[in-house]
Amino acid sequence: MSARTESRPDGGRVLRALLYAALILFAIYYLLPLYVMLANSVKPLEEIRQGNMMALPQVLTFEPWAQAWSEAKVGVAATGLKPYFWNSIKMVVPAVIIVTILGALNGYVLTKYTFRGANILFGMMLLGCFIPFQIALIPAARVLGFLGIAGTTWGLVLVHTAYGLGFATLFFRNYYAAFPTELIRAARIDGAGFFTIFFRILLPSSGPIIVVTVIWLFTNIWNDFLFGVSFGDFDSQPMTVALNNLVSSSGGVKEYNVHFAGAILAALPTLIVYIVSGRYFVRGLMSGAVKG
């Protein structure tokens, strides 16, 4: 574009304006669903039915939010989404912590204590990231039942741990691979042990990759639906399952404003993480996709 700007200033300016117009149009395309959800979550139901979904609310009400949170009928019980929100938290937090710790240790071993067959081992773990989870549904139900944790939060934590390990290991392995091995060797000669090296040398410089891993895991586990719906009970069903139950419950009037408030509530934690740490979020996505 810049070459043209120099030779034909007017044509360049028109092109430039078109370029910005296109970019803004696409921004609107991506933002529209969020706007519609937000705007309609604070309208009374009457206004939604008679009005236009694009219109700003004429009467502002937060009643739908309160209902979605603590009163709406989810499945059979009128509990709102609140208990499920906590179910999600109770599932995500332990899973993320366990997987991050294991991933860091695995990455450390796979790069600084390599042994014969380590690459094959790693390849096997990596393949686990990509299997369609449909393959796991029947056997996982059996295993969870056998362990006596079917339908519990711990059952979900175990399943998410198993399928989060591959990516976490991948992240840490690639990060530690770039860490100078000489430094580790020198420390070993000085008599530092396995854990001393890990805690004193590697971990202090692992900040960025820990953030990337935590965000990646948090987003994926929070957004999971398949495991939640297959292995969750009332006491353990996560937010995504509850939202789907709320929206698709057939009885009575469809309370669209409550549905939207609920959808935003379900999206809020990952959206906040994304807004606060966008750069790391993107890095995680990319290393999950591109990097080896």
Add this chain to the structure above:
Amino acid sequence: MTAKGRLGALLPKLILSPSFVIVLIFVYGFIAYTLYLSFTASTMLPNYDLVGLRNYERLWQLPHWWLAVKNLAIFGTLYIVVSCALGLFLAILLDQKIRGEGMLRPIYLYPMALSFIVTGTAWKWFLDPGIGIENTMQQWGWDSFQFGWIKDRTMAIYCVAIAAIWQSSGFVMAMFLAGLRGVDGEIIKAARIDGASTVTTYRRIIIPMMRPVFLSAFVVLAHLAIKSYDLVVALTGGGPGQATELPATFMYSYTFSRSQMGVGAASAIVMMMMVFAIIVPYIYAETKREPGQ
């Protein structure tokens, strides 16, 4: 060797072993178990009577499964092609030294942070003729405007693609943008000096250089497409009728609601074959390469 020394040598493997055991059970053990079930007469509960390939024969005779596979072909192709085209297009636009890029990029990318259930909830409403876009356009005075694809058996699968593309195209944009930023500026300058226009430079030089990004995007999107489950559940519930059924929803309903676990297991194995056909060569290339490169 002292006891402590021996422990020291074992320790790294000891550290790795719990993760490895979990993966061995949850990935390879489960694959083996599901594979075994796919050869049995399992119905509502697992049953260990072998029946050979009967479940696979039955699976490929079911119009329902063919519909799911056909839908996956339509949905997957559209999803991959349009997401790549849109992502590349946006990345090129954004790469023109845009003021406000820092604001636009996160707007294009945020849908990737959402759950497919949330996306489905939003788009279900958007695409609903009674209250969504159709209604809005008519209220704005375009009386003849119609957009009822989601209620139409032949068109509903395109609605699934529309919502999925909305969710993922920003992510593909970010991948291409990273690729574009990695292009050596000297090459572009040289092309300019040779008199190549911007369009030619992109078409002949830069876009061909994006091959690895196309490959990564293809791998990621293809395996997401094969696994797609939540979006269909939230957006259409597989309907109208079975019009938007995909292999993943087929597997779930045959295994858990229709009590044909053998057929369900067979369909899961077929899905896994599809994913592996795409992913195994990719992982093989990845682990061959030295890490960190």
